[in-house]
Amino acid sequence: MTGRTEPSTSEGSAPTGGGRVSRRNFLKTSAAAGAAAAVGGSAISTNPDIVAAQEQTDREIVHGNCWISRASCGQAITVEDGRAIDLTGVDGHPKASGGQGREGTLCSKGVAQLDKTYNPNRIRQPYIRKDGELQSASWEEAIEFAAERLEQFREEHGAEKMLRYQGYPLTDTHDKLFQRIYGAAIQVGRKTTCHGPFSDSWGWMGGYGREWPDWQNSEYIIAWGRNPMECFRGQWEPNGILDARKNNDATLVTIDPRYTKTAQKSDRWLPIEPRTDGALALAMGHVIIEEGLYDEEFVENWTYGFEAYRENVEDKTPEWAEEITDIDAEEIREVAIGFARAAPRAIAFPWTGIAYQGNGFKNAQAIHALNGLVGCIDHEGGTRHYRGPSLSDPHAERGIELPDAHEDADLPDYDDYPYQRHIRNYSHNYVPTMVEKGDIKGYVSNWSLPPKSGNTQEWLRALDEMELVIVVDAFWNAVSKRADVVFPDSSQIEQPFLGSGGDSCYPTRTWVTASNAAIDPLWDTKPAFDIYKELAEEMGYGEYFPWDSEEEYLDEKLDAVDMSFDELAEQSYALVDEYGYQQYREDGFNTETGLFQFDLAPNESYAALADELGVSTAPEWQPVDDDIYGETTDDEYPLLFTDVFVEQISRGHCQALPESVEEYLDRYGRAYDDYEGNYLHINPRDARPRNIQTGDMVRVESRDDAIELPAHVYEGVRPGWIATVNGFGEGSVHPEEAGANTMTLNREHHVEPVSGQVDRNHPVEVTKAGGDGA
């Protein structure tokens, strides 16, 4: 279907564009939860009687789990007369605190959760597309419509042509319904939009899904292309790092072209020439081997391919790396030695800064190799193989066998794209071509927004082309506006939650955390579990969803740890099993050789690709080359542009929250501008010759496209390198789509060749767009 129109704004529940309607206005003018009353513009009640009455009402504190950045930080929510009015973190919570006896907190995004719940721009009722237009519908109508269309889709095209785009559902029934029962076999996950080069290289070298640092026990921390003081997964991370500095006198080193809050707390900030991280890591390896500071016992007994690694770093001196990385050779030497001396209580931890690079896989491999070299793998104060408790499967508990409708799907091969041979599914950037070829014809997702993750223009067209688009979401955006069915999800505090982990301030304990719905769902929204249950029933799969409520379903999950859902929700969290460090000593590494693999030769699929690309399977340095490892800057496009994270905004929905946007802007002193989008951070040395000043609207032009946004000129970014915060602009959840969608510059071929991950680095030129933009 083409030429989709946006939902009509005449509906009471359609976007109001009222980004300026505050929660306060909302709370004080809407009669009751569920009333679809007009919320904008009314007078604010400052009647002292109301204020006084508020102080006398009974309040209760209930639990929630913040899902804004999916870290599930435990919340203590103050509820008064059915309204959530305040919140903070749960003391001692594995994610929301620094540990036992420590007060729980929420970060600025977490505290803005009420802004999400009571946001007047939420999708407040179901919508279905009829006669080309999105129209409001009752739940009954919408469920019936969706079930019918899904059935029809499967008959015409086969369920395997339905793409499951991985989002952030609050329930696992999304995948159970669409993948196992319906048969939507294709999934695009976050490995090709967020962390593929980092986690694939880790997975193949170390055999765990993903490492995470044991912050609080460390003595030397290298934050490599990550900014954990701001972009953390729970309050335990910044607290763990500060604890390490206070209690262990730990050294903190930040490697980043940007001065972040992590750099602010660091002993050293190495503002590296972007995309040269692999060279720096090799030189550090060179020094560590030369100085005899590596962990011989670990290397000897637990690793594979050390000789190949040693050979590759033999001539990679700090002086060699200085030329490439623009980091002083002496400094490289000092950091390498400091890191190795502190080992095994040391961590070199890369993240999205590395994963976003076209040569990111190789760079990440060289960084992981350092951890192997000094033997800090799964060590106290080193990288940690965190585990979660295994919970029961409620379907199995009830003896219900779910079908595996997705298993025998006939899926297309795209062998001309090297990465497609060994990534689990398909690359995000490749989806539009798959749609064009007719291999994908439909789309289901839960809280996801792919057009901001890469190849934007083609993705927008592809969504228009799809025969059936079904979304569960809470805000209008490029996907929900293009959908055929929009199911309005409740926010986290309006539904039950169960989470388990995993990384936390309890490095030797698995844990569970849970909460009941703190308030009733607002308007005509429903918890995702209820949506999938009703949809399943309508599709004739009622037998697979016999639970009367989600609480009952979650209760059965907890059978494995002998707790009831209510009991856990009441206390917020529980620590479960204990497990030790250095688990490989018992289990080995889950790799081809059972060892930590410096050299990936044993991984046949990767070895074949490396052979084809003419690269080593061991860590080495691959510069960007305009061919497979990313585009280089030149006279025409002399600046390198990428996007970054700040604490105040997650990639998901914070752009829809006035509180979060205001704080992001205020962080750069721009809260009082009449502008609510992202700013381009640029060094004065680049801004001056271009006659650009803070607030000027600038045009960022790449070889493929251009975006416009205001400039923020400051010394905290490397000359030659410019950046902004992503998730704003065209198609975003911001009610006015304020700002620039950075991935407008991105095209299908901008991918890292091993993992298929979107390469988010683009050579650009910046010019003043004229006038005072801000």
Place this chain on the structure above:
Amino acid sequence: MSRQWAFYFDTQKCIGCHACVVSCRVRNDVGTKEAKWRRMEHVGEGSFPDYKETSVSMSCFHCATAPCRQVCPTHAIEKRERDGIVTVDQDKCIGCHYCAYACPFGACQYGDDGLLQKCHLCLGEGAGDGHGKPARQKPEDGGATAACVDNCVTEALKAGPINEILREASEEAANRYSESDVGPALVVEPVTQESHDSIETTDPTG
């Protein structure tokens, strides 16, 4: 001065996350684009790569000899005997903004009604005046703990009676406070000797 309440702030611990700011908004139900009782300043110094930032969480600091109070023509601003918290009687405030000129910290803010509102150390929620509220004796009295303190991710921000605050502070911070105990009721851990004095504040409305 033992009954003076004060804030404590440690720049070494603050990660500049703004949780304190949003918490203040949420607890006191002040919408965005409205008065901002607490805000973060990120002060940058030097040029790349010798660039440094300091983050400071700012609010009304309930000054010992409150300059805002001294200029107020209607005596709407009170320096409370009982706990040193500086409150506003909005019935007396005429919205002349004199206090904003006098306050060195940009703490005086005004609502849609044009009247002064600012941090009242969470003496109850809303309104921003705190006028006539019972005294804070201990951190847990007089309503809940300050929201900004409650959610400070790293315990960089604290509030309490000055004697308790000083007991927990470093010697240097305590000395510095004692030298100027006519000023803001704020005990700040030094960043480094040199850079601390250069932290400037800006007028948020400017």
